[in-house]
Amino acid sequence: MGHSAAIWDHRPATEISKDWNGIDQVVLRNRQGALARVSLHGGQVTSWRNEHGEELLFTSSKAIFKPPKAMQGGIPLCFPQFGNCGSLEQHGFARNKIWIVDDAPPPLPQNESDGRSFIDLLLKPSEEDLKCWPHSFEFRLRVVLATDGDLMLISRVRNVDGKPFSFSFAYHTYLSVSDISEVRVEGLETLDYLDNLCRRERFTEQGDAITFESEVDRVYLSSPNVIAVLDHERKRTYVIRKEGLPDVVVWNPWEKKSKSMVDFGDEEYKQMLCVDGAAIEKQITLKPGEEWTGRLQLSVEPSSFCSEHLNL
Structure with missing residues (x-):
């Protein structure tokens, strides 16, 4: 058949290879x-595919x-x-x-170690980083591909200064959608948000769900820990825990902004949504010696799954 045994034997696997720039990348499989x-x-994270190979x-x-340009897509940190x-580059330097x-990650909880494929990465500041942000830290990232295909990112930032x-943080998650005008976000109703298109003015969400017909760039505050992104055309729902x-953050650049971005296609806003x-x-x-942990879990459910099951 010409295929290696590894393709057919779907054991959890972690491989390290080079991308076309010669930079190491890790491939996780379940x-x-x-x-x-x-x-x-x-x-x-530059790719997350389900068992059918869909991105x-x-x-x-x-x-x-x-490098040094961050990629427009995937999940930048x-x-x-x-x-x-301030003096830092947009969205920070990580x-x-x-x-x-x-090589010395925190141990996985026993109930999480079976059948999962994962990698632990570490970032410490360089001399250059310390000049523009003079704080010593250790940033540990664990990326997990679960047995059911869920994607988990666990970030731990420790103050070794x-x-x-103080710092801000976001998992800048670019979701692939069929048509942005057919997408709705549930779980953010009635919340206050800062509108980056109106000088960060504060508003209250009035809709029973967020839908899209123009540029959106908002920070929803004090949000629940479960959000649903419903893609009607693909009949699937992203569940974000x-x-x-x-x-x-909810962001879609729409038409005018897309045309002004050199690393973004003019019409591609229709196929993406950042949540x-x-x-x-x-x-x-963080005080000296303190550590913060931020977790994100992404799963995909069929569209019959609706937000009433989420305890939003």
């Missing part, structure tokens, strides 16, 4: 044939994969800031650094 790809450039994350066809303020495989520091991340678990409005503050 027994059913689902797959996740994690680049050591930025600790960024669940969006990546722009014009994305620039070459925004740390130690989200957005653009997504533009080369991470290393962590002699003084407290989070811990340690009180805010949710990010985040901590933005109130920064996280």
